[in-house]
Amino acid sequence: MSHLESSLYLEYLFLSLFSRKEAKKPLSVFHILTGKRTASILYVAESYQLKHFFNCFRHLEKEDYLQKIDSLLKKNQLEEASDNHVYLTPKGEQSVTTFFETHYYPSHFNGLLEGRSLKSFWRLLTFVTQVLSEMSHENVQYLPIEKEWKQQLWLKKWLQMHKKNLSKELLSQRFASEWMDLLALLEPSGATVISLKLTGYKTYGKTTKQISNLLELELDEVQVILTDALFQCIKQIKETNQFPLFFELYQESIHDISLFNQSTLATKKLMDEGKALEEVANSRGLKLSTVSEHLIELAIMDEAYPIKDLIAERTYQQIMGLFELNPTIGYYEIEEQGYQVPFYIYRLLQIERRRVNG
Structure with a gap:
C-alpha cells in the first residue's frame, strides 16, 4: 500500500457524507463530525441524515478537514453550489463506491446517542478484562493499564460484590464467555481489532500503529473499525440479555453522562x-x-x-x-x-x- 493511497481513507469517508440530490454545507458537516452541540447543528445533522456520525471525530482539525474538501473539489468529486454548499458529483459517487469495495465502511456508528459514553465504556471494559485475565491465572505481579484511583476503587468494589455469589474462577469464566459470544456477533474486522487491543495474562494490547502495520491498513481506517465495532458492542449489550456483566460496565460508564445538559x-x-x-x-x-x-x-x-x-x-x-x-x-x-x-x-x-x- 503506497503512502498516497493510505492517506486517502478519511478523504473518501468524508466524501461519502455528501449527496448528489441535496447540497450540503461542508462546515456544517465538520461541526456534526466534531460534535458541536447547538440546536441548529443538531437539526442539520437530522436534516442531512448524519446523526449517527455526530461527535465521532471530535479531535478532527478544521484545517485538515477543509484541506480534504478542497482536494475533493479540485478532483471534481465535489461540486460547489450556492451559499457555500456542495454536491457530490457522479465522479465522486463512483469514487466512493469503488474505494469502499476494498476498504471498511462504518455501519454501526451511533454518535449522537452513544458517542460520549464510548470512550469511558472501552476504558472500563479493557481494564476489567486485564484484571480478570490476570486474576484467573493468580498473577498479582502486573502493571494495571488503568492508573486512575477512582477507576481502581470502583473495580475493587465491583469484584467484592460479585465474589459474594461467584468464585473468582467462575467470574473470570463468565466474563470470558461473554467476550467470546460478543466477538462472535461482530463483523470479523471489528472482532479482530478489538481482540488485538486487549491486554491480559502474558498478552499486551497492540497500539493502533502496530495493528495498522499488522493488517496493512491506514491508521484512520483501523480507528474507524474499532469505533464502529464498539458501537456495535453497545447495541448488542443493551438490546439483548446475553451480556449481564458487560451491561453492568456499560451502566457504570454512563453513570455521570446525560444526553442533555x-x-x-x-x-x-x-x-x-x-x-x-x-x-x-x-x-x-x-x-x-x-x-x-x-x-x-x-x-x-x-x-x-x-x-x-x-x-x-x-x-x-x-x-x-x-x-x-x-x-x-x-x-x-x-x-x-x-x-x-x-x-x-x-x-x-x-x-x-x-x-x-x-
Missing part, C-alpha cells in the same frame, strides 16, 4: 409539568429563543418526545398540511401565506414530519 433538563422538567414556553423562560430567567432551542434539542435527541402535545391542534394541522403540499416549504413562505407561527414551531414540525414520513 442541566439547562435543557430543567426546561424539560417544567414543560413536562405543563408549563407554557413563555412561563418556562420567565421562571428561569432565560430568553425565549434559548428555551425554544432546548425543545428542538429534546425533539431531535428523543424520537419519542411528544412534539404534537406542544403545539395547538389547529396550528399543527395547518402547517403539516402545508408540508404535505410542499415538503421543502420555507419559514418565510409560510409567513407569506398568512400563517404567523414562531420559528421554533416550524422547526419542530419539520422534525415531526420527518418522523411521520421516515
Whole structure:
C-alpha cells in the first residue's frame, strides 16, 4: 500500500457524507463530525441524515478537514453550489463506491446517542478484562493499564460484590464467555481489532500503529473499525440479555453522562409539568429563543418526545398540511401565506414530519 493511497481513507469517508440530490454545507458537516452541540447543528445533522456520525471525530482539525474538501473539489468529486454548499458529483459517487469495495465502511456508528459514553465504556471494559485475565491465572505481579484511583476503587468494589455469589474462577469464566459470544456477533474486522487491543495474562494490547502495520491498513481506517465495532458492542449489550456483566460496565460508564445538559433538563422538567414556553423562560430567567432551542434539542435527541402535545391542534394541522403540499416549504413562505407561527414551531414540525414520513 503506497503512502498516497493510505492517506486517502478519511478523504473518501468524508466524501461519502455528501449527496448528489441535496447540497450540503461542508462546515456544517465538520461541526456534526466534531460534535458541536447547538440546536441548529443538531437539526442539520437530522436534516442531512448524519446523526449517527455526530461527535465521532471530535479531535478532527478544521484545517485538515477543509484541506480534504478542497482536494475533493479540485478532483471534481465535489461540486460547489450556492451559499457555500456542495454536491457530490457522479465522479465522486463512483469514487466512493469503488474505494469502499476494498476498504471498511462504518455501519454501526451511533454518535449522537452513544458517542460520549464510548470512550469511558472501552476504558472500563479493557481494564476489567486485564484484571480478570490476570486474576484467573493468580498473577498479582502486573502493571494495571488503568492508573486512575477512582477507576481502581470502583473495580475493587465491583469484584467484592460479585465474589459474594461467584468464585473468582467462575467470574473470570463468565466474563470470558461473554467476550467470546460478543466477538462472535461482530463483523470479523471489528472482532479482530478489538481482540488485538486487549491486554491480559502474558498478552499486551497492540497500539493502533502496530495493528495498522499488522493488517496493512491506514491508521484512520483501523480507528474507524474499532469505533464502529464498539458501537456495535453497545447495541448488542443493551438490546439483548446475553451480556449481564458487560451491561453492568456499560451502566457504570454512563453513570455521570446525560444526553442533555442541566439547562435543557430543567426546561424539560417544567414543560413536562405543563408549563407554557413563555412561563418556562420567565421562571428561569432565560430568553425565549434559548428555551425554544432546548425543545428542538429534546425533539431531535428523543424520537419519542411528544412534539404534537406542544403545539395547538389547529396550528399543527395547518402547517403539516402545508408540508404535505410542499415538503421543502420555507419559514418565510409560510409567513407569506398568512400563517404567523414562531420559528421554533416550524422547526419542530419539520422534525415531526420527518418522523411521520421516515
